[in-house]
Amino acid sequence: LETLRVTDDHILKHTPRSRFCYIDAYLDGLLLDPKGIRAKDSLCKEVEIYFCLDCYGSLSRAKMPQLALNNHMYRGELPEDLLDLTWVEEMACSLYRTTAHVARLYGTSSSEEDPLQLHGNACAHPMDMFRNAKQLPWSPSDLNDLISIIFVGPRQLNQKDLRKLAPYYFVRRSKIRSMLKHCSKSNRLYHGMPDPDENILSLFPEEGLLPGLAERIVY
Structure with a gap:
Protein backbone atom coordinates (compact mmCIF):
# COMPACT_ATOMS: atom_id res chain seq x y z
CA LEU A 1 0.00 0.00 0.00
CA ARG A 61 2.22 -5.72 -8.40
CA ALA A 62 3.29 -2.62 -6.42
CA LYS A 63 2.01 -0.41 -9.24
CA MET A 64 -0.01 2.78 -8.94
CA PRO A 65 -3.67 2.02 -9.79
CA GLN A 66 -4.92 4.11 -12.69
CA LEU A 67 -7.93 5.40 -10.73
CA ALA A 68 -6.23 5.81 -7.36
CA LEU A 69 -6.72 9.18 -5.66
CA ASN A 70 -2.96 9.36 -5.28
CA ASN A 71 -2.54 9.12 -9.06
CA HIS A 72 -3.11 12.88 -9.53
CA MET A 73 -6.87 12.40 -9.00
CA TYR A 74 -7.18 14.24 -5.68
CA ARG A 75 -8.09 17.92 -5.62
CA GLY A 76 -8.42 18.51 -1.88
CA GLU A 77 -11.32 19.01 0.49
CA LEU A 78 -13.99 21.69 0.30
CA PRO A 79 -14.49 23.89 3.36
CA GLU A 80 -17.78 23.38 5.16
CA ASP A 81 -19.35 26.58 3.81
CA LEU A 82 -18.94 25.32 0.23
CA LEU A 83 -20.38 21.84 0.70
CA ASP A 84 -23.84 23.02 -0.39
CA LEU A 85 -22.82 24.26 -3.85
CA THR A 86 -25.41 23.61 -6.52
CA TRP A 87 -24.34 21.92 -9.73
CA VAL A 88 -24.93 25.17 -11.66
CA GLU A 89 -22.60 27.03 -9.27
CA GLU A 90 -20.00 24.32 -9.82
CA MET A 91 -20.38 24.75 -13.58
CA ALA A 92 -19.82 28.50 -13.23
CA CYS A 93 -16.46 27.80 -11.55
CA SER A 94 -15.34 24.90 -13.72
CA LEU A 95 -12.23 25.21 -15.87
CA TYR A 96 -13.60 22.86 -18.50
CA ARG A 97 -17.00 22.53 -20.14
CA THR A 98 -17.44 19.01 -21.44
CA THR A 99 -21.15 18.20 -21.09
CA ALA A 100 -24.53 19.59 -22.07
CA HIS A 101 -27.48 19.09 -19.72
CA VAL A 102 -31.02 18.37 -20.89
CA ALA A 103 -33.95 18.26 -18.46
CA ARG A 104 -37.45 17.07 -19.27
CA LEU A 105 -40.07 18.38 -16.85
CA TYR A 106 -43.71 17.40 -16.54
CA GLY A 107 -46.33 19.64 -14.98
CA THR A 108 -49.56 18.15 -13.66
CA SER A 109 -52.64 19.96 -12.39
CA SER A 110 -56.41 19.49 -12.50
CA SER A 111 -56.92 22.82 -14.29
CA GLU A 112 -54.91 25.62 -15.84
CA GLU A 113 -55.44 27.75 -12.74
CA ASP A 114 -54.18 25.19 -10.21
CA PRO A 115 -50.53 25.19 -9.08
CA LEU A 116 -48.37 22.84 -11.10
CA GLN A 117 -46.65 19.84 -9.55
CA LEU A 118 -43.33 19.52 -11.35
CA HIS A 119 -41.46 16.28 -11.81
CA GLY A 120 -39.02 14.99 -14.38
CA ASN A 121 -35.46 13.94 -15.08
CA ALA A 122 -32.20 15.34 -16.39
CA CYS A 123 -29.27 13.85 -18.25
CA ALA A 124 -25.81 15.03 -19.22
CA HIS A 125 -24.50 14.51 -22.75
CA PRO A 126 -20.75 14.58 -23.45
CA MET A 127 -19.66 17.06 -26.09
CA ASP A 128 -17.11 16.32 -28.79
CA MET A 129 -15.21 19.49 -27.93
CA PHE A 130 -14.71 21.40 -24.72
CA ARG A 131 -13.80 24.96 -23.90
CA ASN A 132 -11.00 25.79 -21.51
CA ALA A 133 -11.68 28.86 -19.36
CA LYS A 134 -9.30 31.80 -19.55
CA GLN A 135 -11.43 33.91 -17.22
CA LEU A 136 -13.87 32.79 -14.52
CA PRO A 137 -16.66 32.56 -13.68
CA TRP A 138 -18.50 31.56 -16.82
CA SER A 139 -21.30 34.02 -17.52
CA PRO A 140 -24.99 33.08 -17.16
CA SER A 141 -25.30 33.05 -20.96
CA ASP A 142 -22.34 30.63 -21.20
CA LEU A 143 -24.06 28.29 -18.75
CA ASN A 144 -27.41 28.57 -20.48
CA ASP A 145 -25.76 27.50 -23.73
CA LEU A 146 -25.25 24.09 -22.09
CA ILE A 147 -28.73 23.75 -20.56
CA SER A 148 -32.01 22.83 -22.21
CA ILE A 149 -35.33 22.33 -20.43
CA ILE A 150 -38.20 20.60 -22.22
CA PHE A 151 -41.51 21.20 -20.46
CA VAL A 152 -44.56 19.00 -20.98
CA GLY A 153 -47.72 20.35 -19.35
CA PRO A 154 -51.11 22.03 -19.77
CA ARG A 155 -49.69 25.56 -19.96
CA GLN A 156 -46.51 27.60 -19.95
CA LEU A 157 -44.70 28.18 -16.68
CA ASN A 158 -45.42 31.43 -14.87
CA GLN A 159 -43.11 33.18 -12.40
CA LYS A 160 -44.49 31.18 -9.48
CA ASP A 161 -43.85 27.94 -11.35
CA LEU A 162 -40.34 29.01 -12.29
CA ARG A 163 -39.46 29.49 -8.64
CA LYS A 164 -39.99 25.75 -8.19
CA LEU A 165 -36.93 25.21 -10.38
CA ALA A 166 -34.73 27.06 -7.89
CA PRO A 167 -33.45 23.96 -6.03
CA TYR A 168 -32.01 22.65 -9.30
CA TYR A 169 -30.91 25.87 -11.02
CA PHE A 170 -30.19 28.02 -7.96
CA VAL A 171 -27.16 30.32 -7.98
CA ARG A 172 -25.60 32.58 -5.34
CA ARG A 173 -23.07 35.21 -6.30
CA SER A 174 -21.21 34.98 -2.98
CA LYS A 175 -20.85 31.19 -3.27
CA ILE A 176 -19.37 31.45 -6.75
CA ARG A 177 -16.90 34.09 -5.59
CA SER A 178 -15.90 32.03 -2.53
CA MET A 179 -15.47 28.86 -4.57
CA LEU A 180 -13.18 30.57 -7.08
CA LYS A 181 -11.06 32.07 -4.30
CA HIS A 182 -10.78 28.67 -2.65
CA CYS A 183 -9.76 27.00 -5.91
CA SER A 184 -7.14 29.63 -6.72
CA LYS A 185 -5.57 29.03 -3.32
CA SER A 186 -5.75 25.25 -3.00
CA ASN A 187 -6.15 23.76 -6.50
CA ARG A 188 -3.01 23.88 -8.62
CA LEU A 189 -5.05 23.71 -11.83
CA TYR A 190 -6.35 27.20 -11.04
CA HIS A 191 -2.94 28.73 -10.34
CA GLY A 192 -2.26 31.57 -12.73
CA MET A 193 -5.93 32.27 -13.36
CA PRO A 194 -6.87 35.95 -12.99
CA ASP A 195 -9.04 37.07 -10.09
CA PRO A 196 -12.79 36.45 -10.48
CA ASP A 197 -14.28 38.89 -12.97
CA GLU A 198 -16.53 41.17 -10.90
CA ASN A 199 -18.37 42.35 -14.00
CA ILE A 200 -19.41 38.78 -14.76
CA LEU A 201 -20.15 38.06 -11.11
CA SER A 202 -22.53 41.02 -11.07
CA LEU A 203 -24.66 39.22 -13.67
CA PHE A 204 -25.53 36.58 -11.07
CA PRO A 205 -28.15 37.28 -8.38
CA GLU A 206 -27.26 37.26 -4.70
CA GLU A 207 -29.72 34.38 -4.47
CA GLY A 208 -32.01 33.21 -7.21
CA LEU A 209 -32.67 31.34 -10.40
CA LEU A 210 -29.96 31.31 -13.06
CA PRO A 211 -30.56 34.46 -15.17
CA GLY A 212 -31.84 33.70 -18.66
CA LEU A 213 -32.99 30.18 -17.80
CA ALA A 214 -36.64 30.94 -18.56
CA GLU A 215 -35.71 31.65 -22.18
CA ARG A 216 -34.13 28.19 -22.46
CA ILE A 217 -37.39 26.35 -21.79
CA VAL A 218 -38.93 24.56 -24.78
CA TYR A 219 -42.72 24.12 -24.64
Missing part, protein backbone atom coordinates in the same frame (compact mmCIF):
# COMPACT_ATOMS: atom_id res chain seq x y z
CA GLU A 2 3.02 2.31 0.13
CA THR A 3 2.19 3.31 -3.45
CA LEU A 4 -0.79 5.18 -1.98
CA ARG A 5 1.20 7.18 0.57
CA VAL A 6 0.85 10.95 0.14
CA THR A 7 4.15 12.65 -0.68
CA ASP A 8 2.90 15.58 -2.77
CA ASP A 9 3.95 18.78 -0.97
CA HIS A 10 1.05 20.75 -2.45
CA ILE A 11 -1.53 18.30 -1.11
CA LEU A 12 0.13 18.09 2.30
CA LYS A 13 0.28 21.88 2.56
CA HIS A 14 -3.36 22.54 1.65
CA THR A 15 -5.12 19.57 3.26
CA PRO A 16 -5.77 19.01 6.99
CA ARG A 17 -3.63 16.15 8.30
CA SER A 18 -6.77 14.60 9.76
CA ARG A 19 -7.80 13.75 6.18
CA PHE A 20 -5.05 11.13 6.10
CA CYS A 21 -5.94 9.51 9.44
CA TYR A 22 -8.13 6.40 9.47
CA ILE A 23 -9.68 3.93 11.89
CA ASP A 24 -6.47 1.89 11.70
CA ALA A 25 -3.27 3.83 12.39
CA TYR A 26 -1.41 1.50 10.00
CA LEU A 27 -3.21 3.25 7.14
CA ASP A 28 -2.41 6.79 8.29
CA GLY A 29 -0.63 8.83 5.65
CA LEU A 30 -2.21 6.98 2.74
CA LEU A 31 -4.65 8.64 0.35
CA LEU A 32 -7.79 6.51 0.59
CA ASP A 33 -11.52 7.08 0.58
CA PRO A 34 -12.64 6.48 4.19
CA LYS A 35 -15.91 5.01 2.88
CA GLY A 36 -13.93 2.06 1.54
CA ILE A 37 -12.56 1.10 4.96
CA ARG A 38 -14.63 -0.98 7.40
CA ALA A 39 -13.88 -2.22 10.90
CA LYS A 40 -14.43 -5.96 11.45
CA ASP A 41 -14.75 -5.60 15.22
CA SER A 42 -15.91 -2.96 17.69
CA LEU A 43 -12.35 -2.10 18.74
CA CYS A 44 -11.13 -1.60 15.16
CA LYS A 45 -8.36 -4.13 15.67
CA GLU A 46 -9.15 -5.61 12.29
CA VAL A 47 -10.23 -3.64 9.25
CA GLU A 48 -11.18 -4.39 5.67
CA ILE A 49 -10.33 -2.23 2.67
CA TYR A 50 -12.48 -2.50 -0.44
CA PHE A 51 -10.69 -2.31 -3.79
CA CYS A 52 -12.01 -2.87 -7.29
CA LEU A 53 -10.34 -5.71 -9.19
CA ASP A 54 -8.26 -3.37 -11.36
CA CYS A 55 -6.89 -1.44 -8.37
CA TYR A 56 -6.24 -4.61 -6.40
CA GLY A 57 -4.35 -6.11 -9.33
CA SER A 58 -2.14 -3.03 -9.66
CA LEU A 59 -1.41 -2.87 -5.93
CA SER A 60 -0.53 -6.58 -5.91
Whole structure:
Protein backbone atom coordinates (compact mmCIF):
# COMPACT_ATOMS: atom_id res chain seq x y z
CA LEU A 1 0.00 0.00 0.00
CA GLU A 2 3.02 2.31 0.13
CA THR A 3 2.19 3.31 -3.45
CA LEU A 4 -0.79 5.18 -1.98
CA ARG A 5 1.20 7.18 0.57
CA VAL A 6 0.85 10.95 0.14
CA THR A 7 4.15 12.65 -0.68
CA ASP A 8 2.90 15.58 -2.77
CA ASP A 9 3.95 18.78 -0.97
CA HIS A 10 1.05 20.75 -2.45
CA ILE A 11 -1.53 18.30 -1.11
CA LEU A 12 0.13 18.09 2.30
CA LYS A 13 0.28 21.88 2.56
CA HIS A 14 -3.36 22.54 1.65
CA THR A 15 -5.12 19.57 3.26
CA PRO A 16 -5.77 19.01 6.99
CA ARG A 17 -3.63 16.15 8.30
CA SER A 18 -6.77 14.60 9.76
CA ARG A 19 -7.80 13.75 6.18
CA PHE A 20 -5.05 11.13 6.10
CA CYS A 21 -5.94 9.51 9.44
CA TYR A 22 -8.13 6.40 9.47
CA ILE A 23 -9.68 3.93 11.89
CA ASP A 24 -6.47 1.89 11.70
CA ALA A 25 -3.27 3.83 12.39
CA TYR A 26 -1.41 1.50 10.00
CA LEU A 27 -3.21 3.25 7.14
CA ASP A 28 -2.41 6.79 8.29
CA GLY A 29 -0.63 8.83 5.65
CA LEU A 30 -2.21 6.98 2.74
CA LEU A 31 -4.65 8.64 0.35
CA LEU A 32 -7.79 6.51 0.59
CA ASP A 33 -11.52 7.08 0.58
CA PRO A 34 -12.64 6.48 4.19
CA LYS A 35 -15.91 5.01 2.88
CA GLY A 36 -13.93 2.06 1.54
CA ILE A 37 -12.56 1.10 4.96
CA ARG A 38 -14.63 -0.98 7.40
CA ALA A 39 -13.88 -2.22 10.90
CA LYS A 40 -14.43 -5.96 11.45
CA ASP A 41 -14.75 -5.60 15.22
CA SER A 42 -15.91 -2.96 17.69
CA LEU A 43 -12.35 -2.10 18.74
CA CYS A 44 -11.13 -1.60 15.16
CA LYS A 45 -8.36 -4.13 15.67
CA GLU A 46 -9.15 -5.61 12.29
CA VAL A 47 -10.23 -3.64 9.25
CA GLU A 48 -11.18 -4.39 5.67
CA ILE A 49 -10.33 -2.23 2.67
CA TYR A 50 -12.48 -2.50 -0.44
CA PHE A 51 -10.69 -2.31 -3.79
CA CYS A 52 -12.01 -2.87 -7.29
CA LEU A 53 -10.34 -5.71 -9.19
CA ASP A 54 -8.26 -3.37 -11.36
CA CYS A 55 -6.89 -1.44 -8.37
CA TYR A 56 -6.24 -4.61 -6.40
CA GLY A 57 -4.35 -6.11 -9.33
CA SER A 58 -2.14 -3.03 -9.66
CA LEU A 59 -1.41 -2.87 -5.93
CA SER A 60 -0.53 -6.58 -5.91
CA ARG A 61 2.22 -5.72 -8.40
CA ALA A 62 3.29 -2.62 -6.42
CA LYS A 63 2.01 -0.41 -9.24
CA MET A 64 -0.01 2.78 -8.94
CA PRO A 65 -3.67 2.02 -9.79
CA GLN A 66 -4.92 4.11 -12.69
CA LEU A 67 -7.93 5.40 -10.73
CA ALA A 68 -6.23 5.81 -7.36
CA LEU A 69 -6.72 9.18 -5.66
CA ASN A 70 -2.96 9.36 -5.28
CA ASN A 71 -2.54 9.12 -9.06
CA HIS A 72 -3.11 12.88 -9.53
CA MET A 73 -6.87 12.40 -9.00
CA TYR A 74 -7.18 14.24 -5.68
CA ARG A 75 -8.09 17.92 -5.62
CA GLY A 76 -8.42 18.51 -1.88
CA GLU A 77 -11.32 19.01 0.49
CA LEU A 78 -13.99 21.69 0.30
CA PRO A 79 -14.49 23.89 3.36
CA GLU A 80 -17.78 23.38 5.16
CA ASP A 81 -19.35 26.58 3.81
CA LEU A 82 -18.94 25.32 0.23
CA LEU A 83 -20.38 21.84 0.70
CA ASP A 84 -23.84 23.02 -0.39
CA LEU A 85 -22.82 24.26 -3.85
CA THR A 86 -25.41 23.61 -6.52
CA TRP A 87 -24.34 21.92 -9.73
CA VAL A 88 -24.93 25.17 -11.66
CA GLU A 89 -22.60 27.03 -9.27
CA GLU A 90 -20.00 24.32 -9.82
CA MET A 91 -20.38 24.75 -13.58
CA ALA A 92 -19.82 28.50 -13.23
CA CYS A 93 -16.46 27.80 -11.55
CA SER A 94 -15.34 24.90 -13.72
CA LEU A 95 -12.23 25.21 -15.87
CA TYR A 96 -13.60 22.86 -18.50
CA ARG A 97 -17.00 22.53 -20.14
CA THR A 98 -17.44 19.01 -21.44
CA THR A 99 -21.15 18.20 -21.09
CA ALA A 100 -24.53 19.59 -22.07
CA HIS A 101 -27.48 19.09 -19.72
CA VAL A 102 -31.02 18.37 -20.89
CA ALA A 103 -33.95 18.26 -18.46
CA ARG A 104 -37.45 17.07 -19.27
CA LEU A 105 -40.07 18.38 -16.85
CA TYR A 106 -43.71 17.40 -16.54
CA GLY A 107 -46.33 19.64 -14.98
CA THR A 108 -49.56 18.15 -13.66
CA SER A 109 -52.64 19.96 -12.39
CA SER A 110 -56.41 19.49 -12.50
CA SER A 111 -56.92 22.82 -14.29
CA GLU A 112 -54.91 25.62 -15.84
CA GLU A 113 -55.44 27.75 -12.74
CA ASP A 114 -54.18 25.19 -10.21
CA PRO A 115 -50.53 25.19 -9.08
CA LEU A 116 -48.37 22.84 -11.10
CA GLN A 117 -46.65 19.84 -9.55
CA LEU A 118 -43.33 19.52 -11.35
CA HIS A 119 -41.46 16.28 -11.81
CA GLY A 120 -39.02 14.99 -14.38
CA ASN A 121 -35.46 13.94 -15.08
CA ALA A 122 -32.20 15.34 -16.39
CA CYS A 123 -29.27 13.85 -18.25
CA ALA A 124 -25.81 15.03 -19.22
CA HIS A 125 -24.50 14.51 -22.75
CA PRO A 126 -20.75 14.58 -23.45
CA MET A 127 -19.66 17.06 -26.09
CA ASP A 128 -17.11 16.32 -28.79
CA MET A 129 -15.21 19.49 -27.93
CA PHE A 130 -14.71 21.40 -24.72
CA ARG A 131 -13.80 24.96 -23.90
CA ASN A 132 -11.00 25.79 -21.51
CA ALA A 133 -11.68 28.86 -19.36
CA LYS A 134 -9.30 31.80 -19.55
CA GLN A 135 -11.43 33.91 -17.22
CA LEU A 136 -13.87 32.79 -14.52
CA PRO A 137 -16.66 32.56 -13.68
CA TRP A 138 -18.50 31.56 -16.82
CA SER A 139 -21.30 34.02 -17.52
CA PRO A 140 -24.99 33.08 -17.16
CA SER A 141 -25.30 33.05 -20.96
CA ASP A 142 -22.34 30.63 -21.20
CA LEU A 143 -24.06 28.29 -18.75
CA ASN A 144 -27.41 28.57 -20.48
CA ASP A 145 -25.76 27.50 -23.73
CA LEU A 146 -25.25 24.09 -22.09
CA ILE A 147 -28.73 23.75 -20.56
CA SER A 148 -32.01 22.83 -22.21
CA ILE A 149 -35.33 22.33 -20.43
CA ILE A 150 -38.20 20.60 -22.22
CA PHE A 151 -41.51 21.20 -20.46
CA VAL A 152 -44.56 19.00 -20.98
CA GLY A 153 -47.72 20.35 -19.35
CA PRO A 154 -51.11 22.03 -19.77
CA ARG A 155 -49.69 25.56 -19.96
CA GLN A 156 -46.51 27.60 -19.95
CA LEU A 157 -44.70 28.18 -16.68
CA ASN A 158 -45.42 31.43 -14.87
CA GLN A 159 -43.11 33.18 -12.40
CA LYS A 160 -44.49 31.18 -9.48
CA ASP A 161 -43.85 27.94 -11.35
CA LEU A 162 -40.34 29.01 -12.29
CA ARG A 163 -39.46 29.49 -8.64
CA LYS A 164 -39.99 25.75 -8.19
CA LEU A 165 -36.93 25.21 -10.38
CA ALA A 166 -34.73 27.06 -7.89
CA PRO A 167 -33.45 23.96 -6.03
CA TYR A 168 -32.01 22.65 -9.30
CA TYR A 169 -30.91 25.87 -11.02
CA PHE A 170 -30.19 28.02 -7.96
CA VAL A 171 -27.16 30.32 -7.98
CA ARG A 172 -25.60 32.58 -5.34
CA ARG A 173 -23.07 35.21 -6.30
CA SER A 174 -21.21 34.98 -2.98
CA LYS A 175 -20.85 31.19 -3.27
CA ILE A 176 -19.37 31.45 -6.75
CA ARG A 177 -16.90 34.09 -5.59
CA SER A 178 -15.90 32.03 -2.53
CA MET A 179 -15.47 28.86 -4.57
CA LEU A 180 -13.18 30.57 -7.08
CA LYS A 181 -11.06 32.07 -4.30
CA HIS A 182 -10.78 28.67 -2.65
CA CYS A 183 -9.76 27.00 -5.91
CA SER A 184 -7.14 29.63 -6.72
CA LYS A 185 -5.57 29.03 -3.32
CA SER A 186 -5.75 25.25 -3.00
CA ASN A 187 -6.15 23.76 -6.50
CA ARG A 188 -3.01 23.88 -8.62
CA LEU A 189 -5.05 23.71 -11.83
CA TYR A 190 -6.35 27.20 -11.04
CA HIS A 191 -2.94 28.73 -10.34
CA GLY A 192 -2.26 31.57 -12.73
CA MET A 193 -5.93 32.27 -13.36
CA PRO A 194 -6.87 35.95 -12.99
CA ASP A 195 -9.04 37.07 -10.09
CA PRO A 196 -12.79 36.45 -10.48
CA ASP A 197 -14.28 38.89 -12.97
CA GLU A 198 -16.53 41.17 -10.90
CA ASN A 199 -18.37 42.35 -14.00
CA ILE A 200 -19.41 38.78 -14.76
CA LEU A 201 -20.15 38.06 -11.11
CA SER A 202 -22.53 41.02 -11.07
CA LEU A 203 -24.66 39.22 -13.67
CA PHE A 204 -25.53 36.58 -11.07
CA PRO A 205 -28.15 37.28 -8.38
CA GLU A 206 -27.26 37.26 -4.70
CA GLU A 207 -29.72 34.38 -4.47
CA GLY A 208 -32.01 33.21 -7.21
CA LEU A 209 -32.67 31.34 -10.40
CA LEU A 210 -29.96 31.31 -13.06
CA PRO A 211 -30.56 34.46 -15.17
CA GLY A 212 -31.84 33.70 -18.66
CA LEU A 213 -32.99 30.18 -17.80
CA ALA A 214 -36.64 30.94 -18.56
CA GLU A 215 -35.71 31.65 -22.18
CA ARG A 216 -34.13 28.19 -22.46
CA ILE A 217 -37.39 26.35 -21.79
CA VAL A 218 -38.93 24.56 -24.78
CA TYR A 219 -42.72 24.12 -24.64
